[in-house]
Amino acid sequence: MDFDQLYPNRFLKAGEFQGRDVTLKISGVVVEELENEKGKKGKGLVSFERTPKQLVLNRTNGEAIKLMFGRETNAWIGKRVTLFPATITDSFTGEPTLAIRVRGSPDIDGPKSASAKIGRKTVPIKVTRTGQQQKPAAKAAPAAPPPPPPEPDADEPPPFGEPPPDFDPVTGEVAQ
16 A cells, blocks of 8 residues: 555545556646645646546646646646656655656647746656557558547546545545
8 A cells, every 4th residue: 555545635646546547537627725834825726527536736737738738727628637656856855756747648649748947947748648559650541540448437436546435525534
């Protein structure tokens, strides 16, 4: 069990992905005041179908989704995004830590890349088409594209670990 699974709350955590890519369909994007050790700050939150958990949108992930679907966040709704757990270097401690990153989407035609100014650094942003087999180089006329993957069954559990049975999704706490 990953450490993140010990403290479930309303936000997605990288450890809940259990080392796997997870593709979710965006159902909403809002800005909400969230409190941290420095006080309250407006943060973008992305909601998804089939899970009550939200993604706190850091600048790197926001730039990746913007690269795929454009600047207007209303255009993101209904699009699928593939998230994955990545080991990154914590900018404050310099230690390796697990974070959620955007790999791409089944809803884009192919790889895209750009650079984004994040803080004092210029960071490369790369996304790719996910959920599809790579097509071999065709020598004859191109074949018809494969049909999109089937939508998951509504009764299917979320693609990452279920919260404990005594988990309260409103407060994000486990009953003692």
